[in-house]
Amino acid sequence: MDKAPHYLETPPDWTEDERPVLPGSPPSIAHSRVKRYLYFIIGVFIALSAGLSNGFITANLPQLQGEYGLTPVEAAWLPAAYVMANVSANLILFKTRQQYGLRLFSEIALLAFIAVMLLHMFVDTYHSALFVRFFSGLVAAPLSSLGMYYIMQGFTKEHRIKGLYIGMGFSQLAVPLAWIISPLLVSVNNWQVLYRFELGLAVCCYAMVVALKLPRSIRIAVFEKQDFVTFALLAPGFACLCAVLVQGPLLWWFDSPWLAYMLIAGVVLLVIGFGYEHLRENPLIMTRWLGASSTLRFIFAAFALRLLMSEQTYAAVNFLKTMGMGPDQFVPLYTVIFFAMLFGVIFSAITFSREHMTSQLLFAVILIFIACGLDRHLTSDVRPANFYLSQSLVAFAGGLFIGPLLLTGFGRAMQQGASHIVTYIVLFAATQNFGGLIGSSFFSTYQKERVQVYQMTINNGLDSTDSLVNQRLQQYQAKFSSVISDPNKAQAQARAALAQASSREAQVRAYNDVIYLNGIFALILLIWGLTNIAWARYSQHRQLPSSSN
Incomplete structure (x- = not known):
């Protein structure tokens, strides 16, 4: 049983229908149609802006490598630094929203985002770029949830779950969008244009959030000193695992002793961190729930679905790069991917029902299986146009599965009580981040061995x-x-x-x-x-x- 919350301020006089599901999330207040449209537009803008920063690095990594004169190993640290920070940020973000309020949290998060974008303007060395990428991962994590909350406010109460589907799905559209618009921004190798564009997005997000605030939420006292001990143990543990997964295929697993030391350090920190949580009276991470059979099934399914998406993120894209395709030639392919993913998100929201969530997940797996069958007869003559059908199926599956997956796990966490939500948020973020990293790392290793x-x-x-x-x-x-x-x-x-x-x-x-x-x-x-x-x-x-x- 969860303890009665200690309110930091008197909650507004909501009706039972309006009351937020959890402290730190916005209430379900009925808005006028125009206001709902504005919430939706702002939410989409924030969700895309949050992901574009990392998408630009992913799309332009070879050019960045040439710009700074980096080796492939050095260049790989740039996206790795982002993920290392992003995967750990959720350990404290949810409680931060609960204790300091959603409005203050959103404005501070956006100011931090603007500050990081300003730092980009002064980046002229590799080490400063790493520093900026790390903090980009930290500030992007709260923006993803902020965009989702704004999008959900754009729907009436009876359709708010569809807003959740669309909010999570739209956050994935940033990566293909970055591939589409990158050649227009860096065609003359002027990286300041790209950085100014990102800064402009951040400023626009802040202006929108200040102009139209989210409804006031509940503030409760949730932080404990032990939470920061947990963060100090788990965050570097996750970071060590990210470093090993990113650098392992490049340096080769058995040729670099420091990878073994990094892996040992990561495992030891995680074991100590989870052990510390297991013994706490009021833990941040519910370790006993993590060991439940239903939770283990969810972890496996969430991890496996993200790993299967490597059909697109690793195999198709890297194959075309190996065949000599450049950024301009990826624009039509990623345009197809963008719209297929968009249709997948919309289809997922339209067909939503609690009884069909599992069917949507299985349908996504079937689409990926079909795409693998279409792509398994590659030749050196294959060009981006040959991937339109298969990658549109994978992209549709990517937009389709994220909403049902999120809601399935969230429902199970809510059945256990509000105290389990932090555990679920960390779990969901970890399965998606590490699923993608392990997929790329495993397939990269396997591909090199087969070569x-x-x-x-x-x-x-x-x-x-x-x-x-x-x-x-x-x-x-x-x-x-x-x-x-x-x-x-x-x-x-x-x-x-x-x-x-x-x-x-x-x-x-x-x-x-x-x-x-x-x-x-x-x-x-x-x-x-x-x-x-x-x-x-x-x-x-x-x-x-x-x-x-």
């Missing part, structure tokens, strides 16, 4: 006495002879071209294996989901005769 296998197989088959090999070398040599007068140099160039072609073919085969493996994972998740549904219905059917007696 080596195929490279060896192809090279062993390139026998100099083979007539087909000689014919290909002669074709290459004839091509280079027109510009290279020395026959020996032309022959060397021909051999180099053949080696390059064999390397490209090994890459193609390896990416096919990645997509095939992701399809197997999707099939396993689908079978597991159907089995759980069948077992739940069977158990319910067996209980009916006993209850009737």
Whole structure:
């Protein structure tokens, strides 16, 4: 049983229908139609602005690497720093809203966002860029929930859950939108244009929030000194795991001893942190609930769904980069992805019902499985247009599953009491962040291992006495002879071209294996989901005769 809250101010005189579900969240007040439209527009703007900052870095990482003269390992720290901060921020954000009020929280969060965007204007070194990326991850976390709250205020009470679906879904649209508009902003390699654009978005968000505030919420005393001890243990633990997952495939897992030390430090900090929470009288993280079978099933499903999205975030995008595609050529593909994800979010909200949430999740898995089947026959001639159908299915699935997944876990947490909400928010953020990181890390490792296998197989088959090999070398040599007068140099160039072609073919085969493996994972998740549904219905059917007696 949750303790009676200690109010820091007298709650407004709400009716039972208006009262917020939780302290720190806005009440369900009826607004005029015009005001609801304004809330919705502001919410969409904030949700997109919060994600665009990270989306711009993801879309322009190769250009940033060239701008600062970085190695791939150094460049990988830029998005890693963002995730390291973002995944831990939710440990204290929910209680911050509850104790200091939603209005004050939102305005301070936006001022911090503006301050970070201003810092971007003065970034001229790699280390300062890392510093800014870290704090961007911190300030972006509260904006995601703020955008969702504004969008929910744009709906009437009976449709507010649909607003939750749309709010969570729209936060995912920022990444494809960043890919679409990035070439327009950095076409002349002027990074100040990009930073000024982000700063302008932040200022507009602040102006909108001040002009139209969220309804006043409940303020209660929730912070304890032990909460900060927990944060001091878990936040660096999560950060260490993020660092290992990002750098492992680049440095290779067994070639860098510091990765092992970082992994040990992360695991030890998390074990101590969760152990400390387990012994607390009023814990921040409900460790006993985390061990419940229903919670473990939710963790597995949430993690697996985000991992399956690697079909898009890792396989398709990196394959096209390997084939030499540049940012301009990704614009049409990400336009398709953007609208497919948007339609997925809308479809998810329109078809919402508590009875069909599991069906929506399974439908998302089926779409990803179909996409893997469409993509598993890649060749070096594949271009972005060849991915339109498959990636639109994955994007639709991405927009479809996030709302039902969020609401399924939230409902289970609410059944346990309001004290479990912080645990659920941290859990949801961790599964989504680490699901994406582990998916990219695992598939990157698997892809590199398969490349080596195929490279060896192809090279062993390139026998100099083979007539087909000689014919290909002669074709290459004839091509280079027109510009290279020395026959020996032309022959060397021909051999180099053949080696390059064999390397490209090994890459193609390896990416096919990645997509095939992701399809197997999707099939396993689908079978597991159907089995759980069948077992739940069977158990319910067996209980009916006993209850009737």
